[in-house]
Structure formats: structure tokens, C-alpha cells
Amino acid sequence: QVQLVESGGGVVQPGRSLRLSCAASGFTFKNFAIHWVRQAPGKGLEWVAFISYDGGNQYYADSVKGRFTISRDNSKNSLYLQMNSLRAEDTAVYYCARAPVSDDSLDIWGQGTMVTVSS
């Protein structure tokens, strides 16, 4: 079935780096844009980043711009989020989510991976 599965979360010290992955299956990954969305414990949803179907366009939330990099490998049906200079406020569950061709919603979500930034 159509599925997104995140991995790579964990506990990391402030200032360090972490790379999240999102593995896609059940659909033609190279045809779809993908987003990262995060949710701090007990808080609401925060959009983080976007990458177009071919990787040619990326957009970021101001809160992560210059520190996070979104990328994809369509040959591996995989999406990545490289997170550098991590801060305590980056602590959250990180979800990858697919945008349909119309790019007007997030129709498929992964189960999320937890990132904890703490010394």
C-alpha cells in the first residue's frame, strides 16, 4: 500500500547534526513533491520544508532556514532532512508527507520519528 516510513530520529546534543530519512513505497515517488512537518511535544503542527518532485525546488520555514537541508534520491525512493546546528526548540516528532500532483494538500503521512535535542 501507499506508505511513507521515517527513520533516523534520536537524542542529540545541542549544536550537533542529525539526518532523517523517509522511505516511500506503493506509489511512483519521483512524480510527487514531499514535505517535512514537525510537532513539538504537546504542541501543534509546524511546516518545515518542501522539495519538488525532481528536487529542483526547495522551500524552508524561517525557523530552520540555513540549518536544515531537504533532499531526495528518486532512484532510492527516499527523502532526507539534514539537520545541523540543532537547538532545544527543534525537539519534535518529524513527519514526512506527500503532496498530490496539484500540490494543494498533504495526502499521505508517515508515522513520524522523534528527535530530542538535549545535553
Place this chain on the structure above:
Amino acid sequence: AIQLTQSPSSLSASVGDRVTITCRASQGISSALGWYQQKLGKAPKLLIYDVSNLERGVPSRFSGSGSGTDFTLTISSLQPEDFATYYCQHFYRYPLTFGGGTKVQI
């Protein structure tokens, strides 16, 4: 960035009630608005896209309306499985934003 303000932040309702949640944008966003449902410990689920289009498989008791800056999610007859938190999100331009959420409680 465009701000989305949801109201109320929480509400209490009973099975069978009609529930309305509003989402106000800080500027016009045309019809680029969607609604999501999130249950505790789960990923969000798309309910409605482009203001009023029901995602496949979503029950018809959910509906959306609005235009410009003011939008509404309505649940016509609340069911036990509808107790959850609801978020609006705009797709007008980047950066995207979500509303603060509305928790629907018994």
C-alpha cells in the same frame, strides 16, 4: 508569513452535535486551504482540500466552506471517532503554515 488563527482552541460537544471550527487567514489565500484531523499519538489525516473538497474515504458529515480569509470546517453530526484535534493549513505560498489547532472533546 501568512498567519492562520483557529477558533475555538478547544470545545466540548456530545455525540450527534453539529460542530463548527473556524480558521481565519491574515491575508487572502484564495481557495488554498485544507483541514486535517489528528488523534492522540497518530499522524494527521487529510480531511478536506481546496476549502471544500472531501478527501476520498472521508465521511460526508465533514464539510468545508469559505473564501478569501475566513474558512469553516463543519461536522454535521459528531460521532465518537471524531473526538480529535483539527488543524487548518494554507497552500497559498511558501512558507506554509498551520492553524493552532482545535481540540474537540467529549
